[in-house]
Each structure stands twice: as C-alpha cells, then as structure tokens.
Amino acid sequence: MGGAASHRPPGGRFSHERARTALGRQALTDEPQPSDYHRRMTSIPSQTLPSPLPEEPLAIAAAWLAEAWTLAAQPNPNAMTLATVGRDGRPSARIVLCKDIVVPGGYVRFVSNYQSRKGTELAHEPRAALVLHWDHLHRQVRIEGTVVRSPEAESEDYFQTRPWQSRVGAWASAQSRPVGSRDELIEQLRAAGRRFDTPPVGPDAPIDNERRAHVKVPRPTYWGGYRLWVDAVELWVEGAYRIHDRVRYERTLQTDGQDEFTGGSPWQIMRLQP
Numbered sequence: 492m493g494g495a496a497s498h499r500p501p502g503g504r505f506s507h508e509r510a511r512t513a514l515g516r517q518a519l520t521d522e523p524q525p526s527d528y529h530r531r532m533t534s535i536p537s538q539t540l541p542s543p544l545p546e547e548p549l550a551i552a553a554a555w556l557a558e559a560w561t562l563a564a565q566p567n568p569n570a571m572t573l574a575t576v577g578r579d580g581r582p583s584a585r586i587v588l589c590k591d592i593v594v595p596g597g598y599v600r601f602v603s604n605y606q607s608r609k610g611t612e613l614a615h616e617p618r619a620a621l622v623l624h625w626d627h628l629h630r631q632v633r634i635e636g637t638v639v640r641s642p643e644a645e646s647e648d649y650f651q652t653r654p655w656q657s658r659v660g661a662w663a664s665a666q667s668r669p670v671g672s673r674d675e676l677i678e679q680l681r682a683a684g685r686r687f688d689t690p691p692v693g694p695d696a697p698i699d700n701e702r703r704a705h706v707k708v709p710r711p712t713y714w715g716g717y718r719l720w721v722d723a724v725e726l727w728v729e730g731a732y733r734i735h736d737r738v739r740y741e742r743t744l745q746t747d748g749q750d751e752f753t754g755g756s757p758w759q760i761m762r763l764q765p
C-alpha cells in the first residue's frame with residue numbers, strides 16, 4: 492500500500508512537495524512503458540506469405556478482408572487510406588470504405604462525392620494508391636492503379652441501398668467545401684429533408700433505423716462509385732524482429748479506351764526487403 496500517509500516524515504509535518512515527488516515517481520514506474528504496451532497488445536506471430544506465392548494477389552487481399560470482418564476486432568475492417576495527388580503535385584490522403592475487391596475484374600470499389608477534393612484530384616490525375624491495414628492480423632495491403640467512375644447504374648443501385656438519412660446527407664453536404672458554421676450545415680440538411688419530404692432529420696430528430704421505403708431520395712449526379720483498376724499490389728505480413736515478408740506484384744493494364752480495363756498482362760512478382 493502506498494499513498495500520501497507513507498510519505499509523512501517520521502515525527503515530522505506532512506510534506507505535499509515530498510508526496511508529489513514520490514507519487515510522481517511511482518506514477519512513472521507504474522505506467523506501462525511502450526515496450527510493455529506492445530508486448531501486451533501484440534503477440535507477434537512471425538508470419539510469412541504462402542509458399543508458393545499466390546498467382547493472384549487480389550484473391551489474397553479479398554480473403555484477408557473477409558477474415559478481418561470475421562474477426563470483428565475493429566469497427567471498419569474495410570477502411571482504407573486513399574491517396575491522390577493535386578494539380579500542383581501536393582499529395583492528399585483520407586480514409587474511405589472499400590465496398591468490394593472484385594478479383595476477376597481486377598478492381599477495388601469505393602464511393603464518394605465527385606466534387607470533393609479527392610473527386611477533383613482524381614478527375615485531373617486518375618492515378619491513386621490505397622492502403623488497407625489490419626493491425627490485429629499483422630497484415631497490410633498496398634494497392635496502386637487507375638481510377639475511373641463506376642457505371643451510372645451501379646452507383647444508382649448502391650445509392651438506393653443506403654439508409655434514407657445518408658441519402659439526404661449526400662444532398663446536404665458539398666463535401667470538402669467550406670461552410671460558415673455547424674448550424675449552417677444542419678440547416679442545409681433540414682432543407683434537403685424538406686425538399687424530399689422526408690421524416691425530420693438533424694441532431695434533434697428521433698433516431699430512425701426503419702427502412703422507410705416510401706422515402707424517395709434520388710441520387711445526386713455528383714455522388715457515385717469509383718473503380719480503382721489495379722496494376723500493383725503489395726502483400727505484407729509482420730515478421731519477428733521487423734523481418735517482415737513483402738511481395739510486390741505488378742502488371743500493365745489493358746484498356747478499351749472507354750474508361751474500361753480488361754485486366755492486364757500476367758503479374759510480375761518480386762520479393763522486397765522489409
């Protein structure tokens with residue numbers, strides 16, 4: 492048992508200063524040090540990639556994503572970093588949700604606002620990179636490729652599967668543009684709700700998880716899907732003592748010149764130093 496009483500000098504007056512110093516020291520030694528933290532949080536299972544190496548890296552990426560969903564150790568196992576580049580060469584990155592890894596097609600799907608920062612950057616420079624990271628599984632996937640908009644019908648179908656509040660939100664938010672205040676944004680949301688005659692929306696509206704099929708909110712033309720056609724993949728698994736296992740796959744995409752790609756040349760495989 493520690494505590495202030497034990498810092499009372501024998502026969503002397505209680506010293507706040509001495510107690511503070513002693514407690515401070517105790518706090519320092521009781522707090523987990525970074526190395527303890529990592530020991531507790533991770534039992535690093537030295538992994539290696541399958542041998543022989545898989546011919547189709549996207550199949551492995553899709554299997555790892557499915558495993559992360561099953562493990563349910565993080566709220567959004569399909570969260571991925573999307574990196575784009577602006578006209579001035581300035582890179583930018585943000586999280587978006589991976590809707591699908593389409594292995595036979597060779598592309599990854601996500602959705603967003605076409606007029607957002609990422610949307611305008613992709614319109615100018617369609618090359619982009621993705622990173623998926625599953626900490627609990629000690630795995631990372633890096634993907635590079637060329638981004639094109641999904642077919643309208645695909646975006647349409649997907650938009651209509653979204654909860655009605657999210658559909659209203661797509662109308663209310665001019666993503667990435669400045670707004671005067673939070674109140675102004677909420678008013679834009681309410682105005683969009685009024686426009687489509689929805690139940691009440693906004694922070695003070697009752698939570699409504701019902702499907703509400705009668706609430707018709709069309710898709711704004713500036714909102715939709717993207718397909719990142721993959722021409723490079725890196726599979727990464729954590730190894731002990733930082734001797735991770737990394738393999739990079741590269742191929743050249745073939746295009747029909749109509750925003751559609753038809754797969755590509757066979758994958759070239761190279762193992763990389765960690």
Ligand SMILES: Cc1cc2nc3c(=O)[nH]c(=O)nc-3n(C[C@H](O)[C@H](O)[C@H](O)COP(=O)(O)O)c2cc1C
Nearest residue numbers: 567570585586587588602603604607608609610667
């Ligand atoms: C877990 C998570 C999931 C997200 N999913 C998406 C998404 O699927 N699409 C999207 O446009 N933004 C998503 N966002 C918001 C983006 O990170 C980002 O704030 C927004 O797209 C604006 O980015 P931009 O200004 O660079 O275009 C998500 C954010 C988080 C943290």
